[in-house]
Amino acid sequence: MKIVADSSCDLTAELKKELDVTLVPLTIRVGEKNFRDDETLNLDEMMRAIKAHDKAAQSACPSPQDFIDAFGEAKSVFVVTMTAALSGTYNSAMKAKELFQEETENSFVHIFNSKGSSVKETMIAVKLKELIDMKLTESDIVEKTEHYIENMKYIFQLGSLDTMIKNGRVSKLKGMIANVLNIRPILCSSPEGEVELIENVRSEKKSLRRLVELIGEMGDNFEDKILGISHCYASEKAEYLKKEIESRYPFKKVFIVPMAGLSSLYTNEGGITISF
Known part of the structure; x- marks a missing residue:
């Protein structure tokens, strides 16, 4: 097989x-x-x-x-x-x-x-x-x-809105405002596999804390599950999330992988995805 x-x-x-x-x-x-x-x-x-x-x-x-x-x-x-x-x-x-x-x-x-x-x-x-x-x-x-x-649950944070601005999914004005206000959108995949916005969070520090909180809100029975994190040039951020997740939830295992080309294209530098 x-x-x-x-x-x-x-x-x-x-x-x-x-x-x-x-x-x-x-x-x-x-x-x-x-x-x-x-x-x-x-x-x-x-x-x-x-x-x-x-x-x-x-x-x-x-x-x-x-x-x-x-x-x-x-x-x-x-x-x-x-x-x-x-x-x-x-x-x-x-x-x-x-x-x-x-x-x-x-x-x-x-x-x-x-x-x-x-x-x-x-x-x-x-x-x-x-x-x-x-x-x-x-x-x-x-x-x-x-x-x-x-x-499965799948949540993610883009490193920047650059790709979404360039492909027209986010207007240049909205992108500029988001960057100035340091707004960090937290996204997920719908049951059909479409990208959906969960919420906008001010500051990266708060958005990382919110990612950890969402795991508890979206899932249960963690003892029977593993969790994966991927990142685009954001190993320190990924390690921080791993530490916080392991301290709060009893997953069997939490692992980290670096993004290759396609994932990096769409999440941009600093992007993070989490699945469990």
């Missing part, structure tokens, strides 16, 4: 090896320059280019063939993609499934719509590895993982 995910699934080198997950990269286009979101990506260079360019960077989803190549010779494949509500990656993976099963006898492929991105995908990959190691059947793994996804 094989786990495949798109490159929004943020991992450390150790976690990637432990989970034995194959990543299928998206491509990020900044002006005339393309950045492939894989192990060759120079993240510093990409972020400098995004900051210097006056128009929004664009991301291109992998082709169906990219996914088929990642499936390799596996007979059972579980694929995790970023939310289908905001990306064509899920549809590309579904087309790959159709083509792969036409050519490969007795093959099994299931595509999971994470209804999120970044560390939420990471958490789903962790759950899949746990279930595969339990020697469960394909149908049981799908059922338990889909149930897990439906009950």
Whole structure:
């Protein structure tokens, strides 16, 4: 059984090896320059280019063939993609499934719509590895993982509004006002995988405290759960959150991963995502 995910699934080198997950990269286009979101990506260079360019960077989803190549010779494949509500990656993976099963006898492929991105995908990959190691059947793994996804929580804070201003989701005036007033929006994913505003908080310090409080308001039975944090050039912030979360809630485990290219594009430097 094989786990495949798109490159929004943020991992450390150790976690990637432990989970034995194959990543299928998206491509990020900044002006005339393309950045492939894989192990060759120079993240510093990409972020400098995004900051210097006056128009929004664009991301291109992998082709169906990219996914088929990642499936390799596996007979059972579980694929995790970023939310289908905001990306064509899920549809590309579904087309790959159709083509792969036409050519490969007795093959099994299931595509999971994470209804999120970044560390939420990471958490789903962790759950899949746990279930595969339990020697469960394909149908049981799908059922338990889909149930897990439906009950997950995903909250995040952007490092800045730059990307949202450039792509027109936030007006330049509103963005300027938010920056002047040091307003830090706290966002979440809806049950359908859309981005929703939870609330605006004044100052980063208060927003970090609010992120920790929201975990208690949104979840329960923490003893049976793990929590993941991803960050874009914000390791100190992530470590602070980990410490605060561990002191307040009895999660089985709390881990941190750095963001790769796609997650960094949309959250910007200083961005944080949390999933449990």
